[in-house]
Amino acid sequence: MRKRILIISLVFAFANMLFAQQGNQVNKNFMLVIHGGAGNITKENINDSLEKVYEKKLAEVLEKGYEVLANGGTSIDAVEACIRMMEDSPLFNAGKGAVYTAEGKIELDASIMDGKTLKAGAVASLTHVKNPISLARKVMENSPHVMLIGEGAEFFAKNQNIELVDTSYFFTKKRWDDYLKMKNKIEEKNKGETPEKHGTVGVLALDMYGNLAAGTSTGGMLFKSYGRVGDTPVIGAGTYANNNTCAVSCTGHGEFFIRNVVAYDVSALMEYKKMNVSDAANEVVNVKLKSQGGEGGLIALDKNGNFAMPFNSNGMFRGYIKANKEMKVLIFR
Helix, strand or coil: CHHHHHHHHHHHHHHHHHHHHHHHHHCCCCEEEEEEEEECCCCCCCCHHHHHHHHHHHHHHHHHHHHHHHCCCCHHHHHHHHHHHHHCCCCCCCHHHCCCCCCCCCCEEEEEEECCCCCEEEEEEECCECCHHHHHHHHHHHCCCCEEEHHHHHHHHHHCCCCECCHHHHCCHHHHHHHHHHHHHHHHHCCCCCCCCCCCEEEEEECCCCCEEEEEEECCCCCCCCCCCCCCCCECCCEEECCCCEEEEEEECHHHHHHCCHHHHHHHHHHHCCCCHHHHHHHHHHHHHHHHCCCEEEEEEECCCCEECCECCCEEEEEEEECCCCEEEEEEC
């Protein structure tokens, strides 16, 4: 009889232990941080009504990410869901809101990385993929590769049942007018004019299981040369995630971010110099990049929910939401 009671007691104790562990998982301090690009973002070029539009959309993205994480979704799930929302909006230079190349075409890049496994997927020079971030995830999960580009990437997209659209889907009057204005400047008024740099979109997530993920998506540089690829699809330059350090998504002048391996550099400073996420991010953006003339910013999130959103440009669309539903959206300095 005593033996039976002991066994029952042990079973109850084990069940309570499992329940407590599950409770800790559910209550873990999950977190989401986003950016919608950095650049010449000032009160002078964004009026009050447009500011409200951006604030509303950024808040909607944060709320979507919160919903995914609060319901037990993974950090990868949250990153993909949020970036898809931004790719579907004409407000941002990604997907539907992408800028035009010098040839008057749309070319899209994206990447995603899992901080738990260090697996990553990236795509570049897409012209028909509605949501590049979803294809990047398929590359990560369903192929032995890290990066696919151009026609090969879109062939893979067909095999993965990724939605493809006609190039007319990406047309927006605002972006086309920007293209024509830049074309006129370069070809008729000032042949030395350089392409304008438009931001990217990026999302970082820490899920209730303690795993980090990062994703970035972009339409690149307005009036960029044919074949040009920036930092967004380059793992370690525009995107990086490692559970031992942090997750990072970058936005800005891609060439500088590639040369400095910016996303990984933040992680390396944390790992080897034992910097916290804020100091590491600021060191890279406001010291290293700034000293070279590199413009832009980044978001970084560590495994404990600490985050940083430094930028050296006039502004950066950015925001965060915590497990306690504390949310903030920022645009200007």
